[in-house]
Amino acid sequence: xxxxxxxxxxEGWPAIHLGVNGASRSIQVxxxxxxxxxxxxDLHLTGTKEGCGEGECGSCSVRVNGELVNSCLVPxxxxxxxxxxxxxxxxxxxxxxxxxxxxxQQGGAxxxxxxPGMLMAAAQLLENTPHPNLAxxxxxxxxxxCRCTGFMRIFESxxxxxxxxxxxxxxxxxxxxxxAR
Amino acid sequence: MSxxxxxxxVGAPVPRKEGVDKLTGxxxxxxxxGREGMLFGATVRSSIPRGLIRTIAFSPHIDxxxxxxxxxxxxxxxxxxxxxxADQPCLADGKVNHCEEPIxxxxxxxxxxxxxxxxxxxxEYTPLQPVFSIEESxxxxxxxxxxxxxxxxxxxxxxxxxxxxxxxAHVVEREYRTGAQEHLYIENNGVIAEYxxxxxxTVWGSLQCPYYVVKALRGVFGxxxxxxxxIQTETGGAFGGKExxxxxxxxxxxxxxxxxGHPIKMVYDRIEDLAxxxxxxxxxxxxxxxxxxxxxxxxxxxxxxxDGGAYATLSSTVLSRATLHSxxxxxxxxxxxxxxxxxxxxxxxxAFRGFGAPQAVFAMERHMDExxxxxxxxxxxxxxxxxxHEGDTNATEQLMxxxxxxxxxxxxxxxxxxxxxxxxxxxxxxxxxTVKRGMGIAAFYHGSGFTGSGEVYLNSLAGIDVTPRGQxxxxxxxxxxxxxxxxxxxxxxAEALGxxxxxxxxAAPDTGMVPNSGPTVASRTSMIxxxxxxxxxxxxxxxxxxxxxxxxSHTREExxxxxxxxxxxxxxxxxxxxxxxxxxISWDDQKYHGEAYGAYAWAVYVxxxxxxxxTYCAEVEDFWAVQEVGRVxxxxxxxxxxxxxxxxxxxxxxxxxxxxxxxxxxxNQMTNYIMPTAEDVPPIHVFFEQVPFRYGGxxxxxxxxxxxxxxxxxxxxxxxxxxxxxxxxxxLLPEDLYAGLCHNQTVEEPAVQ
Numbered sequence: 066x067x068x069x070x071x072x073x074x075x076e077g078w079p080a081i082h083l084g085v086n087g088a089s090r091s092i093q094v095x096x097x098x099x100x101x102x103x104x105x106x107d108l109h110l111t112g113t114k115e116g117c118g119e120g121e122c123g124s125c126s127v128r129v130n131g132e133l134v135n136s137c138l139v140p141x142x143x144x145x146x147x148x149x150x151x152x153x154x155x156x157x158x159x160x161x162x163x164x165x166x167x168x169x170q171q172g173g174a175x176x177x178x179x180x181p182g183m184l185m186a187a188a189q190l191l192e193n194t195p196h197p198n199l200a201x202x203x204x205x206x207x208x209x210x211c212r213c214t215g216f217m218r219i220f221e222s223x224x225x226x227x228x229x230x231x232x233x234x235x236x237x238x239x240x241x242x243x244x245a246r
Numbered sequence: 247m248s249x250x251x252x253x254x255x256v257g258a259p260v261p262r263k264e265g266v267d268k269l270t271g272x273x274x275x276x277x278x279x280g281r282e283g284m285l286f287g288a289t290v291r292s293s294i295p296r297g298l299i300r301t302i303a304f305s306p307h308i309d310x311x312x313x314x315x316x317x318x319x320x321x322x323x324x325x326x327x328x329x330x331x332a333d334q335p336c337l338a339d340g341k342v343n344h345c346e347e348p349i350x351x352x353x354x355x356x357x358x359x360x361x362x363x364x365x366x367x368x369x370e371y372t373p374l375q376p377v378f379s380i381e382e383s384x385x386x387x388x389x390x391x392x393x394x395x396x397x398x399x400x401x402x403x404x405x406x407x408x409x410x411x412x413x414x415a416h417v418v419e420r421e422y423r424t425g426a427q428e429h430l431y432i433e434n435n436g437v438i439a440e441y442x443x444x445x446x447x448t449v450w451g452s453l454q455c456p457y458y459v460v461k462a463l464r465g466v467f468g469x470x471x472x473x474x475x476x477i478q479t480e481t482g483g484a485f486g487g488k489e490x491x492x493x494x495x496x497x498x499x500x501x502x503x504x505x506x507g508h509p510i511k512m513v514y515d516r517i518e519d520l521a522x523x524x525x526x527x528x529x530x531x532x533x534x535x536x537x538x539x540x541x542x543x544x545x546x547x548x549x550x551x552x553d554g555g556a557y558a559t560l561s562s563t564v565l566s567r568a569t570l571h572s573x574x575x576x577x578x579x580x581x582x583x584x585x586x587x588x589x590x591x592x593x594x595x596x597a598f599r600g601f602g603a604p605q606a607v608f609a610m611e612r613h614m615d616e617x618x619x620x621x622x623x624x625x626x627x628x629x630x631x632x633x634x635h636e637g638d639t640n641a642t643e644q645l646m647x648x649x650x651x652x653x654x655x656x657x658x659x660x661x662x663x664x665x666x667x668x669x670x671x672x673x674x675x676x677x678x679x680t681v682k683r684g685m686g687i688a689a690f691y692h693g694s695g696f697t698g699s700g701e702v703y704l705n706s707l708a709g710i711d712v713t714p715r716g717q718x719x720x721x722x723x724x725x726x727x728x729x730x731x732x733x734x735x736x737x738x739x740a741e742a743l744g745x746x747x748x749x750x751x752x753a754a755p756d757t758g759m760v761p762n763s764g765p766t767v768a769s770r771t772s773m774i775x776x777x778x779x780x781x782x783x784x785x786x787x788x789x790x791x792x793x794x795x796x797x798x799s800h801t802r803e804e805x806x807x808x809x810x811x812x813x814x815x816x817x818x819x820x821x822x823x824x825x826x827x828x829x830x831i832s833w834d835d836q837k838y839h840g841e842a843y844g845a846y847a848w849a850v851y852v853x854x855x856x857x858x859x860x861t862y863c864a865e866v867e868d869f870w871a872v873q874e875v876g877r878v879x880x881x882x883x884x885x886x887x888x889x890x891x892x893x894x895x896x897x898x899x900x901x902x903x904x905x906x907x908x909x910x911x912x913x914n915q916m917t918n919y920i921m922p923t924a925e926d927v928p929p930i931h932v933f934f935e936q937v938p939f940r941y942g943g944x945x946x947x948x949x950x951x952x953x954x955x956x957x958x959x960x961x962x963x964x965x966x967x968x969x970x971x972x973x974x975x976x977x978l979l980p981e982d983l984y985a986g987l988c989h990n991q992t993v994e995e996p997a998v999q
Contacts, residue, residue: 110271113271114275114432114433116432116433116434117516117916119516119917121917124432151271152271161266170261172882172883172886174269175728176482176727177264177268177482178483179432184269202924203924207923207924207925208923210430210432211432211924212430212894213483213890215889215891215892215893215894215930216923216924217885217927217930218882219924
C-alpha cells in the first residue's frame with residue numbers, strides 16, 4: 066500500500082500536468098499541495114525524503130526544469146508543465162548513474178536518508194560544472210545536510226563521478242540488497 | 247584464532263550491503279510504508295514544565311466522533327516505560343514533569359486534520375515550581391524526583407587522594423561545562439503499529455534496539471513476549487537518539503491501534519522531534535589535580551554532575567560512562583570521582599554517541615592544557631609524561647594487559663599534522679594578522695561494549711543459518727542505521743565460513759525471526775556481536791566437517807554441498823553462540839573497581855583552528871585523527887565513522903546550542919539549530935594503527951563513539967593556542983568568543999613558547 070494514502074476528495078481539483086523522470090503525468094490534487102507530497106503520495110516516488118519541511122536540510126531536493134529545488138517549499142501548481150527529475154530518474158535501465166556508483170564505492174552514503182537529495186544536488190552540479198574543484202563541490206552541496214558522513218566521502222564520491230566517463234556505470238555485483246525475508 | 251590471519255573479505259572495501267537500495271531511492275524507511283486501513287496518530291503534550299492536570303476540555307468546534315482519543319486510562323498494563331528505573335509514564339496521568347510530556351493521543355484517517363485537533367484540546371493545570379538546572383536541582387529546595395533529586399550517583403576511589411595535596415608541587419582547580427546536543431538524525435522518529443487480539447502487537451519503526459521496544463510494549467500492554475513483534479525499518483540516522491525514545495512512540499501508536507482497530511502511523515515532524523525527544527546530557531565537571539614539579543599526576547579529584555531531565559531513562563548508564571572516562575588515558579595513583587545525575591523539569595536527556603564520554607573527555611583534555619599553561623610545560627609533553635602504558639592500571643585499577651600504543655599515536659599525530667611546524671608558523675604570523683591560528687590536541691580512550699558486567703548480563707545470542715536456497719543469513723537483533731552493521735557482520739560471516747560476501751545476507755531485524763543479540767549501542771557491534779557471529783560461523787564449519795563430510799579446507803561450492811548433505815540428514819543448517827567474556831574480567835559494581843571494559847580504543851586528535859578577531863568566528867581549518875580501534879574491518883566504513891563523528895563533534899564545540907526558555911527548546915527548527923554543513927567541515931585526515939584484539943570480531947574493537955570524544959577539547963585547546971584565552975565551556979559561539987576576549991584584557995600567554 067501507498068505510504069500516506071491520498072485524500073478521496075481530490076477528484077474535484079483541476080488536473081495538473083507535469084513530466085516526471087521522462088514520463089507525462091496528470092494529477093488532480095489541491096494546487097497548494099507540496100510537490101514533495103505529490104511525489105511521495107500521489108506518484109508513489111518515495112525516494113524523495115522529508116527532513117525538516119522548511120527548506121533547510123535539502124533531503125527533498127529534486128530537479129525542476131534543470132534547477133535544483135527543495136520540493137517541500139514548492140506548491141505543485143508552480144510546476145505545471147515542468148520536467149521533474151527525482152532520484153528514481155537517475156538510475157535508468159537498471160544501471161547505476163555514475164554518481165550512484167561513485168557513492169557506493171567511496172562510502173558517500175551511510176544511513177541513506179539524505180542521499181537522494183544529495184545525489185540530485187551533485188547531479189545538478191556536474192551538469193553545469195563537469196569537473197568541479199573542491200570549493201565548488203562544497204558550495205553546491207551546502208544546502209544538503211548529512212549528519213553521518215562528515216561530507217568527506219561525499220566530496221570524494223563527486224570527484225570520482227566527475228572523473229568517470231559520461232556513460233552510466235554498470236550496476237556492480239551486488240544483487241538485491243534487501244534483507245532476506 | 248583469526249585476528250592476524252590473512253583475510254579475503256574482512257579488511258576489504260566491499261560495497262555497503264544495502265547501498266544500492268539507498269542510492270536508488272528503493273530503501274524503505276518508515277514514512278515510505280503504509281498498511282491497509284491505516285490512520286495517523288498525533289500527541290497532545292504538556293505546555294508547562296511541572297504541575298497537576300486539572301481539566302482536559304475538547305473544543306466543540308471539532309467533530310470528535312471522527313477521532314480516536316487515548317488517555318492513560320486506556321493503558322491495559324502498567325503506565326510506565328520499562329527501561330532501567332520504572333519512573334516514566336507512557337502517558338501523563340494527573341501530573342506533568344516536563345514540557346512536551348505526552349498526555350493524550352489522537353488518531354484520524356486524514357493526517358492534515360490532526361494539527362488542528364491537537365490544538366483544540368485545552369488542558370488546565372495547577373502549576374508547581376519547576377527546576378531547570380543542575381544548580382537549582384542540587385540546592386534541593388524543590389524536590390522533583392525521589393527524595394533528593396538525585397537520579398543516580400557513583401563514587402570511584404583509587405589510592406589516597408586526601409594525603410596527596412600537601413606534598414604536591416602544583417594544585418590546579420577548574421570547572422568545565424558542556425551543553426546539550428541534538429542528534430539531528432535527518433529522519434525523524436516514526437513508527438507504524440498494528441494490533442489484533444489474536445496476534446497481538448506488531449510495530450515497524452525507525453529504531454536501534456528492537457528488543458528494548460518489545461520490553462516496553464510488554465509492560466504497557468501486559469502481553470507475553472510471543473504477542474509482541476518489533477521490526478526495524480531502514481533507519482535514517484540514530485546516534486543514540488533512537489535507543490530509548492522509540493519505545494515511547496511504539497507504545498503510543500500501539501495504544502491508538504488497539505483502541506481504533508486500525509494500523510496507526512506516527513511520524514514526528516522536525517519541530518516535534520526536536521522539542522520532545524532526547525538530547526545529550528549537559529554537564530558540569532570540576533577538576534582538582536595535584537602534580538609534582540615535573541608535571542606527573544599525583545592525585546585527581548573530580549566532581550561530575552549531569553542534568554538528567556525529568557525521568558531517570560538512561561542517565562545512570564550515561565553517568566557511569568562519564569565517570570569511567572573522566573580521568574582520561576592517564577596514570578594517576580590517587581583518584582576520587584564523585585558523580586551525580588540530577589533531575590530537572592526538562593525533557594529527559596538520553597543516549598548520544600559517546601554516552602557521557604564526550605563530556606568527561608572535554609573536561610579532562612581542557613584541564614590538561616590549563617595545567618600545561620600553569621606549569622609552563624608543552625601540552626604534548628605533559629600528556630606524554632602521564633600516558634598509561636601496558637602494565638599500568640587506570641582509575642578503576644584495571645590492568646592494561648593489552649598493548650597500549652599512545653606514544654605511537656601521539657608521534658604519528660604530531661608528524662601527520664606537522665604540529666610543531668604549524669605552531670611555529672602561527673606564532674610568527676598571528677601578531678600581524680586579525681585572524682589568529684592555533685593548534686590543539688586531545689588524547690583519549692573509549693571503552694568498547696557495555697560497562698563492567700553488562701555484557702555478561704546481556705548474555706547475547708547470535709547465529710547463522712543457511713537456507714535451502716543456499717543463502718547464508720546472519721541472525722542478530724543488531725541494526726543498521728548508517729554505521730555499517732549489515733556490511734561488517736556479513737563480511738565476518740563470509741570470511742569465517744569460507745564463502746563469498748555476496749553469499750551472505752542479514753536476516754530481517756524482526757524480533758519474530760532473530761534472537762536477542764543485545765542493543766545496537768555502546769560501540770559493541772563489531773567487537774562483541776562480531777565475535778559471536780565469528781564463533782557461530784566457526785562452529786558451523788566444524789559441524790559440517792564432523793557430520794557432513796566437509797574437507798579440512800573447502801571452496802564455497804563444497805561448503806554449500808555440505809550444507810545440503812547436512813540438511814538431508816539432520817534438518818536445519820544453523821549455528822548459535824552466546825557471548826563469552828574474555829578471561830580475567832571481574833568488575834565490582836558497588837566499588838566501581840575492576841575491568842570496566844573488555845577493551846579500549848585509543849586516539850590522539852589534532853585540530854587547527856582560525857579565530858577571526860573581527861567577526862569572532864572560530865573555524866576548524868584542518869583536522870587529524872590518529873586512532874587504534876583494533877583491526878579495521880572495512881577501511882571505507884571505518885574512516886566514514888571517524889569523519890562523521892568528528893563533524894558532529896565540531897558542531898558540539900562550535901555551532902550547536904540547545905536554547906531553553908522556560909523549560910522548552912526555543913530553537914527547535916533546523917533554521918536555528920545549526921549543524922556543520924559541507925562548507926563548515928575541514929579536511930579530516932584519518933589514520934589507523936592496527937592492534938588486533940583477540941576477543942573482538944576478527945580483531946575489532948569499538949569504533950562508533952570514539953570520534954565524538956576528542957574533537958571538542960582539541961578545538962577549544964587550539965583556540966587557546968591561537969588567542970591565549972582558555973574557554974571552559976561548549977558550545978563556544980561567536981558571542982561567547984567576543985565576551986571572552988572582552989573580559990580577558992589581561993590575556994594570558996599561550997600555553998607554550
